[in-house]
Amino acid sequence: MVKKGQPEKLIVKGKRLDGRGFDQMRDVSIKAGVIPEAEGSAELSLGETKVIAAVYGPREVIPKHLANPEKGIIKCVYTMASFATPDRNRPGPSRRSVEISKVMAEALTPVVNLEKYPKTSIDVFVEVTNANAGTRTAAINAASVALADAGIEMNDLVTSIAGGKADGQLILDLFNPEDNYGEADLPIAYLPRTGEVSLLQMDGELTPAEIEKLLKMIKKACEELYKKQKNALRERYKLK
Amino acid sequence: MVEKLLVENKNIVVPGEVLAEGMNFLPGKRAFREKEKICASILGLVNINGRVISVIPLSGAYMPNKDDVVIGQIEDVGFSGWHVNIFCPYPADLNVAEATRKYLDTNKTELTRFLDIGEYIFAKVIKVSSSKFVILTMKDRPYRKLKEGTIIKICSTKIPRLIGKKGSMVNMLKQSSGCEILIGQNGLVWISGDPEKEQMVVRAISKIEEEAHREGLTDRIKTMLGGENGKKRTARETNS
Amino acid sequence: MKILKSHLKSVISKGKRDDGRELVEYRDIKIEVNPIQRANGSARVRLGNTDVIVGVKIELGEPFPDTPEDGVQIVNAELNSIASPDFEEGPPRPEAIELARVVDRGIREGKAIDTGKLCITPGEKVWCVFMDIYPMNADGNLFDASALAAIIALKNARFPKYDKKTDEIKYDELTNEKLPIKTTPILNTYGKINNSIFLDPSSSEEKVLDARISVATLENGNVCAMQKGETGTFTIDEINKITKDSKKYAEKLRKLVK
Incomplete structure (x- = not known):
């Protein structure tokens, strides 16, 4: 059954509706150091999906009893602006944003040398300003650059992109129609130096073999993203 | 290998x-x-x-270490000492015995008469515990309460550049402005002298912070200071 | 806490658990079907000492604007203080929201409920299926216990009495008509400590594990939902092995679904 607003096909003549190839991600641009008030920040666009990330801290933990005398903690708040979606999105935390904030913090924590920052909180805030699928992956990519920009000691950056399936075809970096009407979505966060996965979620339906293929596709894309993150950080301090 | x-x-x-x-x-x-x-x-x-x-x-919050020289602000007063904000995630303590070589009878003397809330001090870190309790001293010279002057905060990672090789940069600032300058490793700088000259030093430090990672900084600052001093002189000459 | 980790670490690296289980062994599972008479369907699952009740309520409501001809599925979890010293009263915390959303995703993406059959008047009136998860004792792996209880409760849920002509509904009278259930998605949750991966983490294992992964699979072995949790990581090879192995482990739990 074709739902209202649903395109008849997601893949036409071997191309996706926005003209991309199956393993092609949308254009990515990253700029570090966009919020001077924050210790570190980054603005990132992934096609039409746009996010801004800021890092405050290490700073005193509030409430105090959450402080760990042996190491720092990472707090993550993902929010979506009310104008970021076709229908006005009610401001404030939703169940969805609370979950994404949680898995984002867990995706970023493994690369941060938290033992250097006892009793403190490193607070990561990400605002999605324009949403066209892939907001959590965009948010993680931006947050990782913002953390590095903040001069936080880390052992790696974190890269993130989704794989998925539409019209039976495995694809990289879903945009809205593919996210809404495709068969599966598999967002991943990948640590480029160690090759480990620090965020993994999935919905839809995939065979284990398809998951294996997607992970390969995602890994390759994440290595590309890593280069862009590095460039953004270097650009920030490049000689003018 | x-x-x-x-x-x-x-x-x-x-x-x-x-x-x-x-x-x-x-x-x-x-x-x-x-x-x-x-x-x-x-x-x-x-x-x-x-x-x-x-x-x-290139960036990052100040984290205190033993023997660091810092500038802090009195935040609170207790029975036997002061809590000092040293602009890092951890509050620091200054005990009465470490505040002065003179005998202060805490029963008779109100501590705020010696150091009041909001006042700035130049002090040395004598101890940082593993869980980041910080103890300060200011009983030896040149540590003291800071009186009139301008206080600015820059990123602590730029402080070595502000000091320069064997103090070359800060000495240049002192000589060309005639101001007294004290530098805290936590990123705070105290400048005291002719108010107009203080402003000139502030502008120079701001440039040093922005361009700390670039080559040939000393020469650029020298030119800047020379130019500003020159300009002032010309202005005065015109007036007279 | 540190000592506990090294103890568990050495036990698990020998391929054993501190409670004597194999790495890929579930604790004993006991199931009660429809213990809650007031609910349209319910199940109580005991997974070792973990004890979860899921109640299904079927009510009339409005469809979502983007799916006017589908019924509504809502999963909620209440981590009340009764079940653990670690649970506090107050608004739902991220852990509760994550639990509910992971259970929801397995059922939704596995298309367990034939939501197209829950439509009464397109765009106006549909059946809403609420699944509420109430842990009574939280001794680890609330994910699998809750997901199992949810699918059993769904399979045993019956509609309330409803007269379409008069639009009269009697929530206190249940018919014999069951909810349209198409598939049986099963959730398997694994923990990871160092490089050892194990099924069904207990609460003491949960307190020290590096990472967690939950995989929902269907009868044909296809994966319909996944979620990684905690701050550790998995390698791509580990993920591939887990997604392949899950069919086998899910089958064992699926046999218990009545």
Whole structure:
């Protein structure tokens, strides 16, 4: 059954509706150091999906009893602006944003040398300003650059992109129609130096073999993203 | 195993970036070894010193260490000392016995008459516990309460550049402005002298902070100071 | 806490658990079907000492604007203080939201409920299926216990009495008509400590594990939902092995679904 607003096909003549190839991600641009008030920040666009990330801290933990005398903690708040979606999105935390904030913090924590920052909180805030699928992956990519920009000691950056399936075809970096009407979505966060996965979620339906293929596709894309993150950080301090 | 250096001095590197391969190299500050590789653990500039490769940070919050010289602000007064904000995630304590060589009878003297809330001090860190309790002293010269003057805060990672090789940069600032300047490793700087000259020093420090990672900074600052002093002189001459 | 980790670490690296289980062994599972008479369907699952009740309520409501001809599925979890010293009263915390959303995703993406059959008047009136998860004792792996209880409760849920002509509904009278259930998605949750991966983490294992992964699979072995949790990581090879192995482990739990 074709739902209202649903395109008849997601893949036409071997191309996706926005003209991309199956393993092609949308254009990515990253700029570090966009919020001077924050210790570190980054603005990132992934096609039409746009996010801004800021890092405050290490700073005193509030409430105090959450402080760990042996190491720092990472707090993550993902929010979506009310104008970021076709229908006005009610401001404030939703169940969805609370979950994404949680898995984002867990995706970023493994690369941060938290033992250097006892009793403190490193607070990561990400605002999605324009949403066209892939907001959590965009948010993680931006947050990782913002953390590095903040001069936080880390052992790696974190890269993130989704794989998925539409019209039976495995694809990289879903945009809205593919996210809404495709068969599966598999967002991943990948640590480029160690090759480990620090965020993994999935919905839809995939065979284990398809998951294996997607992970390969995602890994390759994440290595590309890593280069862009590095460039953004270097650009920030490049000689003018 | 091939020994391979992958970066040059003063290259900008990102956290997790591989700096060298081979057991002959050693990780210095803000670098770590993983198997044969030496990697950066912060966004910064490469510093190669023989076999030791370290990274000089470009940004980041101040974290206190023993023997650091800092500028702090009195935040609260207790029975036997003061809580001092040293502009880092941890509050510092200054005990009465460490505040002055004179005898202060805490029963008779109101502590705020000696150091009041909001006042600034120039002090030394004498102890940092593993869970980051910080103890200060200011009983020896040149540590003291800071009176009239301008106080600014810059990123603590730029302080070495502000001081310069053997104090060359700060001495240049002092000589050309006639101001007294005290520098805290936590990023706070106290400048005292002719108010107009204070402003000139503030502008110069702001330029040093912005361009700390660039070559030829000393010359640019020299030109800037010369120009400003020159301009003032011309103005006065015109008036007279 | 540190000592506990090294103890568990050494036990698990020998391929054993501190409670004597194999790495890929579930604790004993006991199931009660429809213990809650007031609910349209319910199940109580005991997984070792973990004890979860899931109640299904079927009510009339409005469809979502983007799916006017589908019924509504809502999963909620209440981590009340009764079940653990670690649970506090107050608004739902991220852990509760994550639990509910992971259970929801397995059922939704596995298309367990034939939501197209829950439509009464397109765009106006549909059946809403609420699944509420209430842990009574939280001794680890609330994910699998809750997901199992949810699918059993769904399979045993019956509609309330409803007269379409008069639009009269009697929530206190249940018919014999069951909810349209198409598939049986099963959730398997694994923990990871160092490089050992194990099924069905207990609460003491949960307190020290590096990472967690939950995989929902269908009868044909296809994966319909996944979620990684905690701050550790998995390698791509580990993920591939887990997604392949899950069919086998899910089958064992699926046999218990009545």
